[in-house]
Amino acid sequence: MTKLCIFDLDGTVLDTVGSIAYYGNFALKMNGIEPIEVEKYKYFAGDGARTLIRRMLEHRSCYSEELHNKVFSDYNRAYDADVVCKTVIFEGLKDALDRLKTDGYHFAIVSNKPDFAAKTVTNTLWGEGYFERIVGQKEGSLLKPDPYEVLAVMKELGADAKNCIYVGDTDTDMLTGKNANLYTVGVLWGFRGREELEANGADAVVATPEELYKTIIQQKG
16 A cells, blocks of 8 residues: 655645735735735645635725736736745755655645646655655635545555645644644644644644654654
C-alpha cells in the first residue's frame, strides 16, 4: 500500500502570504479601497479566493455583492498573470521532503487555491512531478474541509488511512484531515498558531521541517 503525505499548499509547502497580500492589495487599490497589512492576510486566506475577498472587504467595512465580484475578478486576473511573485519554499522543507521521498513516501497537494494557480506555482517552484497529484479549487468543486478531494487522491494513488498523513497550517486543514479519518499534522510556519490547530483536531503540531520529518517517520515508519 502506498505511503502518502497529502499537503495543503498556502502556508504549508509554500510561503505565499506575501503574494496573496500583494495581489489582494492591488485589487483593493484598483477599486479605491485602502490596502491591508500583510499579517491580516494569514487570517483571510485558507478557504478559497471568494472567501478571501469577502473577508478583505468586510475588514474594510465595504462589502457588497457587486464590489465583491469586481475585486474578485481583479484579484484573479492579476494573480494568474504571475502566480510565483513573492512566493518561496519554506527554509528546510525541501530537504525534509527529499528525505521522506528516499524513505518511500509519495506526495500530493489538496488546496482551496484556484486549480490553475495551485498547479502552476507548485510545479514552477518544486518541479514537475515532485507532487504526484495537485488538486486546487475548480468551478463547482467541493472545498475543504469537505474531504472529497483528499479521499479521491488517496484512491488514485492507492493509499488508505493507515498509510496516509494530512499536513496543513489552519483549522480548515485539521478539519479536512479529521473528516477523512487521517492522522493530521499542523505546522507552525504557516498562517495560524498552535491553539487553533490543536482545537481543531491536530494529532501533532510541529515547528520545523525537521520535526515534521521525525513525526511522520515515528507515526507511519
